[in-house]
Amino acid sequence: MNRLLLLIVMLVVSLQLAAQLPTDVYQYHIDLLNVADNKVQVTLVPPKNQLQTGKFIIPRMVPGYYDALNLGQHISAFQAFDQTGAQLPVHRVDTNSWSIKGLEHVGKISYQVSGGWDNLLQHTAGAKSAESIFKKDSLFILNYSSVTGYFEEIPDRGYEVTLKKNPGFYASSALQYTRQNDTTDKARAVDYRRLVDAPVMYCIPDTTWIQVGNTKVLVSFYSKEHRSYSKVLAARLQTILFNQQAYLGGQLPVDRYAFLIYQEQIPKGLLTDGLEHSNSTVCLYGSTALDKLPEALIGVASHEFFHILTPLNIHSREVQHFNFLDPVLSKHLWLYEGMTEYATIHMPIKEKMIGLQAFLGVIERKIKGMDGFDNKLSMTLMSTNAIRMQDQYLNFYQKGALVGLCLDIRLRELSHGQMGTQELMQKLIKKYGSEKAFKDEDLFRVITSLTFPEIRLFFKDYVEDGQPIPLKETLQKVGLDYDAAQQTVTATRNPSAKQLSLRKAWIDL
Ligand SMILES: [Zn+2]
Incomplete structure (x- = not known):
């Protein structure tokens, strides 16, 4: 070996070693190129630490899905090595967690991840959209919750992910992927929640x-x-x-x-x-x-x-510091799902994509949609117990949306047309935004202070206590008649000027 070559070899070796030294962040390498037996090879260099033992976690639960997914079930061949390459003792605590002795000396952790499903008709226990799929040489969808994890003792750290992939593949994701060369991409996330929140699809781009x-x-x-x-x-x-x-x-x-x-x-x-x-x-x-x-x-x-809008820019601490093993759920699913669904049905009429008749049909379908759910349940209780009350969960898209409707009209009424839920959401984004979480128990008080004292009672009655929502009296204020027996909503004949002016503020019609 001549000297120059030796120098190059030494340089390459030292660069490789340097790349493997622990830093402040989780350094992940994921190999989508050499897939065998539907398994992807993953290596991790954990952040520098002084821990004698550490508990490594792959999520049991993920945000937005209210049942255990036990994503650790896809992990096999889990091994940890110190910086000399000697194996460190690892104990699998349960499906989703591993305990590693001598974590302070760890140089590398490696494991394999199996794909969650092969085709849509295949029976799987959890949500397919929360799993990862590997179709060698054609498609990879990575949900990082099933591919990467974190140490319980080392939370809130950045992630640096290096991916090996087919030369023609392109990474589609909300996160930025930077190309290192034909077969290597890099992505960064500020923490685990943000990484898990941005799945990536790798394939020939369309x-x-x-x-x-x-x-x-x-x-x-x-x-x-x-x-x-x-x-x-x-x-x-x-x-x-x-x-x-x-x-x-x-x-x-x-x-x-x-x-x-x-x-x-x-x-x-x-x-x-x-x-x-x-x-x-x-x-x-x-x-x-x-x-x-x-x-x-x-x-x-x-x-x-x-x-x-929400939960990205308006969320509580429970969402910001989501516990992936045993989450405590926020009280405010009426906000995250109910207000989201309300904006979804309110936008088309407000933006003149549909007319009044079509909109009344949408309201009627939401009212009928509440049938079969318990109308007297507290929505805050349903929210914190979403995992146990799964049979009631879908009511957030029905009753939750109608809570939004009643809140919108009540706000318009109190503000003489000036403020509705659209303006309220903007105020909340201004106050919080993506980095600042609210305290679960403070939210109703905060919204009240941003709006009107009467709104506190609205939340107490219809969200906390779970009284049936005041559909008839609310719709009447905007010149609409609700027939509870028929579950129909029709325009009031000869509405007053007051009713029409409130309707105009609400839906611009
Ligand atoms: Zn949703």
Whole structure:
């Protein structure tokens, strides 16, 4: 070996060693290139620490899905090595956690991750959209909750993820991926929650970008059978996104958003599965053809996109410091899901996409949707117990949305038309934003101080105590008659000027 070559070899070796030294962040290497047996090889260099033992966690639960997913079930061949390469003792505590002795000396941890499912018709226990899938040489969807973890003793650290991938693959995600070379990408996240909150889809790109105000929206599509379809979907999504932008006052509180859409051919019917994140949505579709896809996507997208308001920019400490093993849930699902769904149904009338008759039909469907749920349950209690009360959970999209409607009209009434839920949400974003969490027990008091003293009673009666919401009297204020027996809502004949003026403030009609 000549000297120059020796020098180069030494340099390369020292660079490799340097790359493996612990820093302040979690350094992950994920190999999507050398997949064998549906398993992906993962290595981790944990942050520098002085811990004699550490508990490594892969989530049992993830935000937005109210049942145990036990994502640790996909992990195998878990090993830890010290900086000389000697193995450290590891004990698997349960499905989702491992205890490592001598963590202060750890140089590297390695394990394998199995893909969650092969096709949409396959039976799986949890939500497919929360799992990762590996289709060697064609597609990878990584939900980082099933691929990466964290040490209980070392929370709130940054993540640096290096991915090896096929040369033609492109990373679609709400996070920025920077290309190192043909087969290597890098991504960073400020903490575990933010990493898990931004899944990535790797495949040959079929992507279209839409500019909505100052937000770049990525529409990324994968189907084994169909190519170049993202532009068709993007064209359809564009209209609704522009209307959402107008509804939110012209400015969106995020720079980037991503729709990651997977389509699979199934024999008949339409199958959809989606999980929302703060800046992205994973949408899985099984269909015979593509023709029903745009409508189905718009239905999902209009709700999911509004999540950029809450929980992303308005959330409690329980959301900010989500415990992935044993979460304490926030009281405020009426806000995260109810107000999101209310904005979804309110926006089309406010932005003149639909007329009054169509809107009344939407309200009627929400009212009928409450049938079969317990109408006397406290919504704050349903929220903290969402895991145990799964049979009631879907009422946040029915009654929760109607709580939003009643709150909106009450606010318009008290403010002589000046303030509704649109303005309230903007005030809350200003006060909190993505980095500052509210205290769960403070929220009603804060909203009251931002609005009117009467609003505290509204929350007490209809959200905390779980009284049936005052639909009849509320709708009457805007010149609408609610027939509880028939579950119909019709425009009042000869409404007063007062009713009409409040209706105008509420829906601009
Ligand atoms: Zn939602």
